[in-house]
Amino acid sequence: MSIKSVDERRLREVALTPDEYRAIVEQLKRAPNEVELGMLGVLWSEHCSYKSSKALLRRLPSTGPAVVQGPGENAGAVNIGEGWAAVFKIESHNHPSAIEPYQGAATGVGGIIRDVIAMGARPIALLDSLRFGPLPDSSRHLEGVIAGIGSYGNCIGIPTVGGEVYFEDCYANNPLVNAMCVGLVRTDQLMRARAEGTGNSLLLVGADTGRDGIHGASFASVELDDNSSERRPAVQVGNPFLEKCLLEACMDLAHTDAVVAIQDLGAAGLTSAVAECAGRVEGAGARIDVARVPRRERRMTPYDVMLSESQERMLVVVQRGREREVESIFHAWDLTSAVIGEVTDDGQLTVFDGRDQVARLPVSLLTDGAPMRRLVGFAPEPPFGLEIDALPPLADAGETLLRLLASPNLSSRRGVFRRYDHMVGDATLVPPGGDAAMLRVKGTRLGLAVTVDCNARYCHLDPHLGAQLAVAEAARNIIATGATPLAVTDCLNLANPDRPDVYWELEETIAGLAYACRTLELPIVSGNVSLYNDSNGTSAIYPTPVVGMIGVIDDYARRLGAGLRSEGDFVLLIGSSHNDLGGSEYLKVEHGHVAGRPPALDLTREQAVNRLVLAAAQSGYLHSAHDCAEGGMLVALAESCLLGGLGVRCPAIRPEPPLRLDAAFFGETPSRYIISVPSRAMPELQSLARRHHVELSLLGLAGGDVLEFEGQLKLSLAELREAWEVMLT
Numbered sequence: 001m002s003i004k005s006v007d008e009r010r011l012r013e014v015a016l017t018p019d020e021y022r023a024i025v026e027q028l029k030r031a032p033n034e035v036e037l038g039m040l041g042v043l044w045s046e047h048c049s050y051k052s053s054k055a056l057l058r059r060l061p062s063t064g065p066a067v068v069q070g071p072g073e074n075a076g077a078v079n080i081g082e083g084w085a086a087v088f089k090i091e092s093h094n095h096p097s098a099i100e101p102y103q104g105a106a107t108g109v110g111g112i113i114r115d116v117i118a119m120g121a122r123p124i125a126l127l128d129s130l131r132f133g134p135l136p137d138s139s140r141h142l143e144g145v146i147a148g149i150g151s152y153g154n155c156i157g158i159p160t161v162g163g164e165v166y167f168e169d170c171y172a173n174n175p176l177v178n179a180m181c182v183g184l185v186r187t188d189q190l191m192r193a194r195a196e197g198t199g200n201s202l203l204l205v206g207a208d209t210g211r212d213g214i215h216g217a218s219f220a221s222v223e224l225d226d227n228s229s230e231r232r233p234a235v236q237v238g239n240p241f242l243e244k245c246l247l248e249a250c251m252d253l254a255h256t257d258a259v260v261a262i263q264d265l266g267a268a269g270l271t272s273a274v275a276e277c278a279g280r281v282e283g284a285g286a287r288i289d290v291a292r293v294p295r296r297e298r299r300m301t302p303y304d305v306m307l308s309e310s311q312e313r314m315l316v317v318v319q320r321g322r323e324r325e326v327e328s329i330f331h332a333w334d335l336t337s338a339v340i341g342e343v344t345d346d347g348q349l350t351v352f353d354g355r356d357q358v359a360r361l362p363v364s365l366l367t368d369g370a371p372m373r374r375l376v377g378f379a380p381e382p383p384f385g386l387e388i389d390a391l392p393p394l395a396d397a398g399e400t401l402l403r404l405l406a407s408p409n410l411s412s413r414r415g416v417f418r419r420y421d422h423m424v425g426d427a428t429l430v431p432p433g434g435d436a437a438m439l440r441v442k443g444t445r446l447g448l449a450v451t452v453d454c455n456a457r458y459c460h461l462d463p464h465l466g467a468q469l470a471v472a473e474a475a476r477n478i479i480a481t482g483a484t485p486l487a488v489t490d491c492l493n494l495a496n497p498d499r500p501d502v503y504w505e506l507e508e509t510i511a512g513l514a515y516a517c518r519t520l521e522l523p524i525v526s527g528n529v530s531l532y533n534d535s536n537g538t539s540a541i542y543p544t545p546v547v548g549m550i551g552v553i554d555d556y557a558r559r560l561g562a563g564l565r566s567e568g569d570f571v572l573l574i575g576s577s578h579n580d581l582g583g584s585e586y587l588k589v590e591h592g593h594v595a596g597r598p599p600a601l602d603l604t605r606e607q608a609v610n611r612l613v614l615a616a617a618q619s620g621y622l623h624s625a626h627d628c629a630e631g632g633m634l635v636a637l638a639e640s641c642l643l644g645g646l647g648v649r650c651p652a653i654r655p656e657p658p659l660r661l662d663a664a665f666f667g668e669t670p671s672r673y674i675i676s677v678p679s680r681a682m683p684e685l686q687s688l689a690r691r692h693h694v695e696l697s698l699l700g701l702a703g704g705d706v707l708e709f710e711g712q713l714k715l716s717l718a719e720l721r722e723a724w725e726v727m728l729t
Contacts, residue, residue: 013041014038014040014215015041015042015045020371023369024040024365027369032361033359034303036360038303038307039271039307039359042267042269042271043366043370046531051370052503052506053506053510053529056507057071057529060513060514060524064522064523066080066523067525068190069087069192070523070525070526071527073526074114074118074264075089076088076089076489076525077119077190077525078525078550082441082444084446085184085185086183086184086486086552088183088450088526088550089112089528090489090490090491090526091108091111091112091179091491092179092493093107093177093178094175094176094177095532096235096236097141097144097175098141099235101145101148102151103238104145104177105147105148105152106148107152107236108148110312111311112179113156113158113243114265115181116182117250117262118193118250119183119185119262121184121190122183122184122185122247123158124159124183125160125161125437126149126159126179127182128163128178128180129163129452129454130164130177131167131176132167132172132175133167133172133173134172135167138171138172141175146416150420151240152238152240153420153421154421155240156247158181159425160417161428161432161437162452163416170460170539170540174540176530176533176541178491178493180452180489184441184448191259191261193263194277194280194281195280195281195286195343196317197320198284198345199320200260200342200343201318201319201343202288202315202316202317202341203318203323203338203339203340204265204316205249205313205315205330205336206243206314206335207239207336209270209296210296210308210310211300211308212308212310214304214307236310238311239311249329253316257319259326260318260319262316263276263314263316269308269313270293270315271307274341276367277315278343278349279366284343284363285344285346285349286341286342286349286363288351288352289340289341289354290302291353291354293340296310306351306359317343323339347362349361349366376500377506378500378501379501383460383461384595384596385596388581388596388663391581391591391660393660393661394665397709398712398713398714400586400662401638401720402719403589404585404589404666405638407585407588409630410631410635411723411724412433413432413433414725417432420432427440433643434480434561434626435476435477435478435481435625436480437449438450438559440556445554446553446556447481447553447555448550449483449550449551450550450551451477451478453473453474453546453547454470454546455469455473455598459509459542460542461595462508463505463512463543464512465600466509466598467508467510467511467512467516468512470513471513471516471517471547472520472606473627473670474548475522475549476610476629477549477627479610479625480560480613480626480627481559481561482618482625483559485522485549485550485551488517488524488548489524489527489547489548490513490528490546491527492509492528492530492543492544492545492546493544494529494531494544495531495540496534497531497532502540506543509543513545515603516603519603558617560624560625561624562639562640563624563640563641563642563644564644564648565644566676567646567703568701569679569702570677570678571637571640571648571674571675572674572676572677572698572699573628573696574673574674574675574694574695574696575695576669576672577663577664577672578667579658579667580669581596581662582595582596583599584631584666585668586662586666599667599669601670608693608694609672612688612689612694613673615692616675616688621684622676622677623676624675626640626674626675627673628670631666632663632667632668632669633665633672633674635666638724640674642721644702647702647707649701649704649710650699650708651700651710652710652712653665653712705718707720
């Protein structure tokens with residue numbers, strides 16, 4: 001098959017360019033056959049090879065004293081103490097969810113669960129980060145995605161404990177569905193997906209293989225267009241009950257030393273699973289026979305089997321001679337398993353169909369051979385500026401607060417998380433609805449705090465600063481529970497990197513993440529890049545670098561919630577306020593603009609504020625803590641009132657110029673918390689704040705059923721709740 005004879009449509013189907021095809025022929029010194037072309041296409045796709053982003057991703061910090069496993073495996077892992085490691089990762093399932101919201105979201109959850117299982121960890125929590133177009137037009141996507149997430153998580157018995165949902169015009173045709181899973185494993189039982197041991201067997205277990213999901217990885221590596229609905233067969237179909245059996249069977253594998261490695265079959269299916277396992281061991285290869293693969297459809301070709309992305313499947317590397325021992329574990333869970341091949345030492349992935357050899361490719365060509373793309377980024381025209389002095393003064397703080405609380409981006413998410421079982425497993429200590437969730441590590445006093453965060457408006461206005469703000473806010477979410485942030489997983493969602501302005505956004509986003517994570521000493525141990533989130537070459541999403549973060553507290557009895565707890569507590573603002581209205585929800589809701597610069601971030605200041613809150617929490621001075629974020633101080637205060645069922649009475653705020661009243665109430669200055677403190681702890685807290693050189697402002701006293709700033713606003717909790725609890729679903 002010469003270069004000229006290859007149908008360009010065929011190349012597009014497997015997401016290869018003519019230049020990439022030429023590189024394949026040059027390296028193989030021959031033309032690939034049909035099966036080989038499909039295998040190379042999926043593993044050289046953007047989704048699998050990261051050919052547009054890999055060079056940039058090397059800038060991210062990935063090491064630290066707690067890191068047990070960094071990038072390069074199915075998930076990252078960090079030491080949380082007492083012999084336990086937390087395993088976690090976030091991934092996207094954007095394109096499938098745009099076409100088939102329910103199954104796209106459900107199988108995204110299933111895939112991220114298997115990534116954690118493959119590390120030998122038991123999944124204990126799910127989180128999701130979702131973006132949709134404005135309501136009601138996006139209702140189909142919203143309803144389908146939430147139903148898919150809820151159904152899969154609820155059926156498999158893993159609590160969905162946190163997440164975020166935002167609505168912007170740019171996501172109308174390109175919804176984002178990012179799923180994060182967190183698991184626990186004893187540090188000495190952590191698994192790596194390495195095909196070690198020549199002659200060891202490759203065992204495929206789980207669902208029978210069908211034609212669903214073929215070219216799924218390729219589909220995720222191109223823009224959506226008017227014909228995307230025709231790619232519905234590339235969307236996988238999930239079976240959470242089967243995955244539950246697979247989960248428990250894989251947990252039972254910890255009782256035998258016959259298992260060398262476990263690898264999830266996700267994007268690119270069997271091709272990716274076998275090649276990646278072999279690729280992690282120098283000189284290793286594999287020989288497989290697709291005729292041995294259990295199938296649920298008749299007349300499947302080797303091409304179909306190698307590229308199928310059927311869900312609920314795992315590849316297990318088993319010590320030679322101990323196959324029956326491992327198969328008996330799967331049989332006990334009524335799971336189909338079959339030995340489909342073996343590990344070799346020739347560095348080749350050789351595929352047979354019975355006696356016929358149908359493909360033979362160097363493992364290194366599959367996993368590392370894709371030519372890295374050298375793209376050029378140019379900064380676009382800056383977004384609309386903001387003349388803050390030209391904004392009209394705040395007319396009615398109370399009415400403005402009610403409108404903000406009722407806006408889709410700030411209203412209560414109870415209508416979403418009530419669809420998820422967030423208490424299954426009996427480990428959830430801090431449920432969804434606050435800053436971060438927390439789960440206990442059973443048998444210990446350890447609490448594991450988890451969150452996801454990103455303000456994509458900030459990233460649209462300034463991707464470098466916006467990425468830093470995402471890291472900083474995620475850390476504040478963790479700290480607001482009393483836990484210490486440990487590590488990050490990220491999901492970088494952007495549009496078509498072939499556009500110089502989008503590639504510039506990618507460069508700036510990664511640079512911002514790297515700077516913030518290094519400064520805050522937070523390694524990024526796993527992650528995902530999702531590109532081509534645009535439609536017909538025109539409708540591009542905001543750069544959306546979702547930050548997933550975990551933290552730990554050594555005694556969960558000292559955990560904090562966001563809601564006010566006790567009558568008579570002092571309610572204070574930690575940190576100072578500035579005229580930070582650029583990119584704010586206030587500016588969008590009240591003035592219809594997404595403009596200006598995001599709030600300035602001083603990471604040294606951020607660290608000082610965070611250390612104060614952690615020190616105060618560990619000393620037992622605080623009754624509650626809540627991060628000030630979207631909507632500003634007044635929205636955060638209202639949320640603390642609503643979450644705790646207590647009002648606050650405050651004297652009027654008289655900001656000193658140049659601080660404006662609307663910015664004091666609704667500006668989104670970072671490095672701030674709303675806290676509540678018993679009167680007996682005030683002297684110690686004030687002394688602690690002086691030692692950390694952090695501002696501490698008294699807002700008022702907790703009590704009653706009214707939020708009041710004397711002479712400026714007075715609203716009952718019932719009025720606030722009526723506005724806030726607008727149901728999204």
